[in-house]
Amino acid sequence: MAxxxxxxxxxxxxxxxxxxxxxxxxxxxxxxxxAKISENERLEKQQNILYAMGVNENEGAGSVNFxxxxxxxxxxxxFIKEQIVLEGDxxxxxxxxxxxxxxxxxxxxxxxxxxxxxxxxxxKDNKKYYIIPMRGKGLWDAIWGFVALDNxxxxxxxxxxxxxxxxxxxxxIKQRYFMDDFIGESIISNGRYVGITVAxxxxxxxxxxxxxxxxxxxxxxxxxxxxxSAMIKQSVALYEPYFKTLATN
Amino acid sequence: xxxxxxxxxxxxxxPLLDNNPITIQVLGICSALAITAELKASIVMAVSVxxxxxxxxxxxxLMRNIIPSKIRIIVQLVVVATLVIVVDQVLKAFAYExxxxxxxxxxxxxxxxIIMGRFEAFALANGPKRSFLDGIGNAAxxxxxxxxxxxxRELLGSGTLLGYKVLxxxxxxxxxxxxxxxxxxxxxxxxxxxxxxGIIIWVQRSKNPALIEEN
Numbered sequence: 001m002a003x004x005x006x007x008x009x010x011x012x013x014x015x016x017x018x019x020x021x022x023x024x025x026x027x028x029x030x031x032x033x034x035a036k037i038s039e040n041e042r043l044e045k046q047q048n049i050l051y052a053m054g055v056n057e058n059e060g061a062g063s064v065n066f067x068x069x070x071x072x073x074x075x076x077x078x079f080i081k082e083q084i085v086l087e088g089d090x091x092x093x094x095x096x097x098x099x100x101x102x103x104x105x106x107x108x109x110x111x112x113x114x115x116x117x118x119x120x121x122x123x124k125d126n127k128k129y130y131i132i133p134m135r136g137k138g139l140w141d142a143i144w145g146f147v148a149l150d151n152x153x154x155x156x157x158x159x160x161x162x163x164x165x166x167x168x169x170x171x172x173i174k175q176r177y178f179m180d181d182f183i184g185e186s187i188i189s190n191g192r193y194v195g196i197t198v199a200x201x202x203x204x205x206x207x208x209x210x211x212x213x214x215x216x217x218x219x220x221x222x223x224x225x226x227x228x229s230a231m232i233k234q235s236v237a238l239y240e241p242y243f244k245t246l247a248t249n
Numbered sequence: 250x251x252x253x254x255x256x257x258x259x260x261x262x263x264p265l266l267d268n269n270p271i272t273i274q275v276l277g278i279c280s281a282l283a284i285t286a287e288l289k290a291s292i293v294m295a296v297s298v299x300x301x302x303x304x305x306x307x308x309x310x311l312m313r314n315i316i317p318s319k320i321r322i323i324v325q326l327v328v329v330a331t332l333v334i335v336v337d338q339v340l341k342a343f344a345y346e347x348x349x350x351x352x353x354x355x356x357x358x359x360x361x362x363i364i365m366g367r368f369e370a371f372a373l374a375n376g377p378k379r380s381f382l383d384g385i386g387n388a389a390x391x392x393x394x395x396x397x398x399x400x401x402r403e404l405l406g407s408g409t410l411l412g413y414k415v416l417x418x419x420x421x422x423x424x425x426x427x428x429x430x431x432x433x434x435x436x437x438x439x440x441x442x443x444x445x446x447g448i449i450i451w452v453q454r455s456k457n458p459a460l461i462e463e464n
Contacts, residue, residue, distance in 0.1 A: 005314075005315065005316065005317045005318060006317070006318065006319075010317055011317040011319050011320055014315070014316070014317050014320070014324075015317075015320055015323075018324065018327060022327055022331050025331065025335075026331065026334060026335075029335060029338050029339075030338065033338050033339070033341070033342040036342040036343075037338070037341045037342050040341065040342070040345040044345070062412070163352065164352065164356070166283065166284075166286065167284050167286055167287050167289075167290035168286025168287040168290065168402075168403070168406070168407070168437055169286060169437060169438075219434045219437065220434065220437045220438055
């Protein structure tokens with residue numbers, strides 16, 4: 001028996017069945033895999049935080065290698081001594097502060113609630129690192145990262161990542177040569193909060209001058225670079241009062 | 250006789266050369282411009298499209314007699330989107346690193362006009378086996394051009410291949426850079442991809458004048 005596929009009722013039934021089948025399939029898949037996916041994301045966050053403070057398995061100048069996934073949980077608890085959450089003037093300790101969703105906190109802040117700001121305090125070779133999560137916009141989609149600062153707000157290391165920047169151009173923000181340029185740059189200039197600018201007209205392409213608050217931009221990635229500048233400036237600004245208390249202590 | 254009949258083998262070989270989706274049919278240009286600044290990205294995209302097209306063509310072909318013609322484009326979109334999301338989710342759970350490299354391509358695969366074009370032109374009218382071969386053939390033809398473009402853009406634009414510095418170090422001035430060679434930053438921008446496609450089309454048509462359309 002041939003089915004008359006031209007009939008309206010058939011078309012509507014087909015569409016409904018298709019939507020139900022596909023919807024059920026995707027919903028099942030999403031719920032079946034969600035535990036595994038969120039575990040992967042959790043480990044990745046730990047790897048990224050450790051990377052920013054310089055705990056990684058980089059070999060040579062070009063490689064970006066993280067602490068391996070089966071060791072990261074242990075390494076994380078060794079190096080990250082304390083995780084704190086700033087809420088207004090209150091400081092609380094929270095061992096799951098690294099799981100705080102910055103996007104949700106941004107929305108909370110817009111809705112008039114106090115924003116929870118996580119800081120991860122790491123220690124390596126008797127030096128303290130204050131690692132701050134960042135989030136911003138690139139050209140196509142979200143960009144995010146972590147910056148490790150000392151108590152004078154001088155950058156000790158960064159890690160950037162992105163959702164969908166152009167491969168070969170904006171996607172290079174997660175390349176070693178770009179991230180390493182930030183090391184040694186200061187967020188502060190003459191006591192004023194200025195952030196770090198990804199600058200195109202930079203007279204210092206090899207990045208030897210560390211007090212200009214500038215790093216050399218990536219060719220062909222103007223908007224992604226501007227996004228990185230804005231992300232650092234805005235994200236770290238929220239922590240400025242906290243760093244002021246550190247400096248006076 | 251081989252495993253494939255002559256007609257079936259042509260389904261794979263035709264799109265590689267004389268009926269290439271990019272250089273002859275001029276389909277899939279958008280993604281060919283967007284992601285070919287690096288060889289690695291080109292290869293990843295080529296493999297992803299190969300997978301989605303092979304499978305998608307089979308699914309559409311199996312459903313070809315029950316798809317209502319009024320909503321067939323929507324059905325095709327749903328099939329390709331579902332496939333891509335399934336692949337993305339499974340990779341996220343079991344091959345997290347790889348899934349991060351692929352995430353940028355997910356949207357580009359769904360909107361790739363070659364996929365929709367082959368569903369519409371071939372899978373709706375042919376059996377699953379032939380549709381599978383057609384999908385593989387067209388994806389390979391697309392991937393081949395992508396890899397060629399990616400090769401030249403990465404080599405001339407960044408002086409690297411798959412991230413390895415094959416021409417020396419531009420900052421340390423070693424290798425070719427020692428004698429004054431410079432990377433051409435323009436190669437990294439999309440317009441140069443179009444020019445590279447143009448050069449490939451030019452070479453292909455001058456080798457085979459039968460491909461030149463009459464005015």
